[in-house]
Amino acid sequence: MNQALQRGSEYFSSQFGGAPDGLWSAPGRVNLIGEHTDYNEGFAFPLAIDKRTTVAARAREDRLLRVASSAFPGVVEANLDALTPDALTGWAAYPLGVAWAMSRAAAGDGGASSGARLTGMDLALTSNVPAGAGLSSSAAVECAVAVALNDLWGLGLDRQELARIGQLAENKVVGAPTGIMDQSASLLGEPDHGILLDCQNLLTESVALGFAAAGAGLLVIDTRTSHSHADGGYASRRRSCEDGARAMGVGSLRALGPEDLPRAADLLDEKTYRRVRHIITENQRVLDTVAALRGSGAAAIGPFLNASHVSMRDDFEISTPELDLAVASAQELGAIGARMTGGGFGGAAIALVRNDDAGRVAGGIARSFARAGYTAPAIFPVTASGGARRDL
Incomplete structure (x- = not known):
């Protein structure tokens, strides 16, 4: 048993x-390019990374759900028959939201869950996906829980259905109006x-990155500045896009x-136009990046990554001084x-960098961060890895 699985098993035993009955895991993700395009029905190009959330799970004979996370104190309990989106709050809204969404899927009609098929669960979560870093630690939780419940409840849902369940949980329970990209990456990733x-x-296509052949790899620069998709900033960008499409x-x-x-x-006011321009040009950059990877290799995609940041900084206005410094310094x-x-x-x-x-x-x-007086960033390499799975 590797270290992550041992940690997950020991944490489960300490709580419950x-x-x-088994251990399942799902990765965080990095989006190589294609930001805020998903809820605009556009294109995105994420990859699953080699940092994962593990859930140790055991079926119960009653209808009680108990969830524990090594990142938070205490055990949260809920009854399957009483699961409703407005009754779930805090960190437990992610795993319990998935249970709620899967119980609806099991019913087949969006109604109450099928008591004959679904039992309670004890779920213990451990993770090495950095939270709040834009690496979709939330989707890693959702997808790890989804594959565990899918197996233990015997639902037989495919990966696309599980991705939609994770998105439903995040939209309706957590209250974040996100698209389906994060869950798709976590469930469908390949090395x-x-x-x-x-x-x-929702069609997907696996595209070879060829980073190793190019002698290159990805560095993640976690600025350690927190963010929340459920706040007004994300929602306001989505509204601007909807307003632009309608106009x-x-x-x-x-x-x-x-x-x-x-x-x-x-047709559009200046701010809405800039929001729309980002989405239109970002969709094109995704397609151009894939074409460059296939035709010229990894070394050719740099200009698209750089242009994407400028668009997010100036048109979509979702960057920060720390992010801008990280990007400029890398360049x-x-x-x-x-x-x-x-x-x-x-x-x-x-940052896509040559290994040397x-x-x-x-x-x-x-x-650069030290000179600017910013909190020291966490900088680490990531590699494209496999998606959610049963580990034990």
């Missing part, structure tokens, strides 16, 4: 006694591949391309490309 996600029809006479911004920008500039130190990643308003940036330069780039970024 005895051994779990050394990114996932081209078409958020309009342009389309169902979603996915229907628009670069050729529509002049008309958008005439000045010779990174192939760099951008903030995740929902914004804090969190992490990524990784230490120098990381050290230079740390010195």
Whole structure:
């Protein structure tokens, strides 16, 4: 048993006694490119990373759900028959929200859960996915719990259905109006591949990254500035996109391309136009990045990463001074490309760097933060890894 599984098993025993029925895990994700495009039915290109959340789970004979997390004190209890979105709060809203959404899926009609099929559960969560860093620690929790419950309840749901369940939990229970990208990456990831996600029809395509062949890898620069997708910033960006689509006479911004920008500039107020411009150009950058990977290799995607950050900083206005410094420092130190990643308003940036330069780039970024008087960032490499799974 590896260290993460041993830790998960021991934590379960400390909270609930005895051994779990099994251990499941799901990864965090880095979005290589395609930010805020998912809820606009556009394109995104995330990858699962080698940092995971583990859930140790054991079925009960009653209808009680008990959840514990090594990141928070205490055990939260809820009854399956009393699960409602407005009754769930705090960190437990993520795992219990998944249980609520899966009980609806088990019923088949969106109604009350099927008591004959579903039993209570003891769930113990451990993780090495940094929280609040834009690496989707929340989706890692949701997807680890989803695959565990899917197995123990015998529901037979496929990965796309589990992704929708995770999104439903985050939207309706947690209250964050996120798209489906994070859950898709966590469930569908493959080693050394990114996932081209078409958020309009939820079709996915695994695309080889070729980072190892190019002698390159990703550095994550966690600025240690917190953010929350459930706050007004994320929701206001989504509203601006919806307003822009409505004014342009389309169902979603996915229907628009670069050729529509002049008309958008005439129709929309200045701020809404900039929000719309980010989504339109970001969708194109996703497609250009995939084409470059396939045609020219990893070293060719830098300009798209750099342009994405400028768009998020200036048009979508979701960057921060710390993120801007991380990106600018990486670029000045010779990174192939760099951008903030995740929902914004804090969190992490990524830099694609040649392996021989990784230490120098990381050290230079740390010195830049020290000179600016910022909290020291956490800088670490990540590799594209496999998705959610049963480990034991």
